[in-house]
Amino acid sequence: MRRLNNLLTVLFVVIALLLLNGTSRHYIGAHLPPAVRSNLNARWQNFQAELTTAVTRFTDITPATESGTTSTSASIGSSQSTSDSSAATPEESIIQNVSLANTYYYHYAAGTPNSVHKVFAAAIATYNRTGIVKLVPGSGQDGDNQISISTYSKNEGNPDYNAIELGIGGPTIITSALYARGAVNHANAKLNVYYPQAIRESVALHELGHALGLDHSPSRSSVMYPEDQGHTSLAPADITALRKIYQQ
Ligand SMILES: [Zn+2]
Numbered sequence: 001m002r003r004l005n006n007l008l009t010v011l012f013v014v015i016a017l018l019l020l021n022g023t024s025r026h027y028i029g030a031h032l033p034p035a036v037r038s039n040l041n042a043r044w045q046n047f048q049a050e051l052t053t054a055v056t057r058f059t060d061i062t063p064a065t066e067s068g069t070t071s072t073s074a075s076i077g078s079s080q081s082t083s084d085s086s087a088a089t090p091e092e093s094i095i096q097n098v099s100l101a102n103t104y105y106y107h108y109a110a111g112t113p114n115s116v117h118k119v120f121a122a123a124i125a126t127y128n129r130t131g132i133v134k135l136v137p138g139s140g141q142d143g144d145n146q147i148s149i150s151t152y153s154k155n156e157g158n159p160d161y162n163a164i165e166l167g168i169g170g171p172t173i174i175t176s177a178l179y180a181r182g183a184v185n186h187a188n189a190k191l192n193v194y195y196p197q198a199i200r201e202s203v204a205l206h207e208l209g210h211a212l213g214l215d216h217s218p219s220r221s222s223v224m225y226p227e228d229q230g231h232t233s234l235a236p237a238d239i240t241a242l243r244k245i246y247q248q
Pocket residue numbers: 058059060061206210216226
């Protein structure tokens with residue numbers, strides 16, 4: 001009899017533990033201290049913010065030279081760097097020490113959607129308002145600076161924490177003794193229309209910035225910050241860098 005009682009007690013304890021365990025598994029949130037809960041909430045919000053950031057990051061570009069000797073590739077690098085608003089906007093290395101005219105002929109590839117025309121038209125007007133560069137419609141001659149504007153569609157799949165590509169753009173420096181300045185820039189600027197968030201004035205400003213010779217900036221106020229900040233105007237540091245490239 002005593003053994004049976006012991007057995008029943010053991011069974012009772014086991015069942016009670018199972019029930020409690022089940023209960024705590026389903027209602028664990030209700031038992032968390034407020035401090036732990038708010039900490040979890042904060043981490044969840046950070047996580048969501050990181051996700052949002054991940055899908056608005058630019059991925060660019062591979063500037064190149066033809067018949068030149070230098071070639072570099074701009075990568076995103078560490079994008080969580082400083083947001084120092086006074087940081088200078090750097091130049092693409094391949095356009096340094098190259099003397100470029102400030103006039104560019106730009107044209108759109110056949111089939112470029114109206115929405116893309118619209119965001120580039122706004123971005124082009126912004127660069128023209130600086131008075132430093134002059135972007136005019138047309139194809140130009142071989143010896144003229146040119147910008148080819150187009151789109152492509154690239155699914156990044158599951159981007160996880162990596163960047164998705166909103167656009168690419170960059171200078172291509174062609175050197176020739178036939179050209180008055182010895183070099184011209186046949187650049188391109190493209191938007192990845194697979195992602196609707198790529199068709200934005202801020203992305204067009206960024207890719208055109210690469211086309212004109214600007215590199216990524218660590219400053220969030222710059223249109224050349226590697227993640228889309230939605231800027232529709234150039235930062236003073238962007239204008240300073242342009243002036244340096246085109247020597248005005
Ligand atoms: Zn970029």
